[in-house]
Amino acid sequence: MTHRITYTLKELATLLSPQKDAEAVSRLARQLRHWTNEDLLQTVGAKHTGTGVSRRYAPEQVRLAAILMELNRYHVPITVLSECFETLTSEYSKRDEWKQAVQGKGAIYLMFAYSDEFISAQLFSGQSRHPMLEPKGQISGKPMVSAITINLSRLFAQLEL
Structure with a gap:
């Protein structure tokens, strides 16, 4: 696939959809629109476009959307994502x-963990x-909780950018 500068919302949903049928792409487009409205994804240009004008996303936002999809599979609340996604x-x-x-150079992982604290x-x-394997089951002085580890190298390689 040739390198593209930006992707429309529909192109982004089609690219990221595990099932390529129209209904699955439409559901994912709604989810992507929601993440955009919550400022988890950034558009190139206006976030709220007029009728007939598509939102456009840079390749970096495609990667972030793929991470959001992965975290969504584990039902990470949007309130939690809103607090930490700016760091990413x-x-x-x-x-x-x-x-x-x-660049696909080596295995790189994103470890994500959260609790009430x-x-x-x-x-x-x-x-x-692995950052969670700190002595005595502590992370930054807090008790260890379950964590989600995402292989970013593999996830990004699956994207045909």
Whole structure:
């Protein structure tokens, strides 16, 4: 597939939809629109376009949408995502590990954990120690909780950008 600068909402939904049928794409488009309205995804240009004008998304937003879909599979509440997704979009996307995942260089993971008391999202490579495996079951002084670990390298490779 040739490299594209931006994707319309429909193109984004089609690209990310596991099932390519019209109903599944339409459901995913509604979800993507909701995430955009909640500022979890950013558009190129206006977020609220007029009739006949499509929202457009940069490739980086496609990757973030894929992560949101993965976290959505585990029913992570939008209130939790709203608190931490800014870190992913502003800080993590500049880190070397993120760039390695985008380029398909090595196994790069995103570990995501949350409870009533804290939210944690961390990038790590397959060569480093898993961030949740801290001594005595603690993370930043808080009791260990269940975590979701996403293989970003694999997830990004599945995207045909």
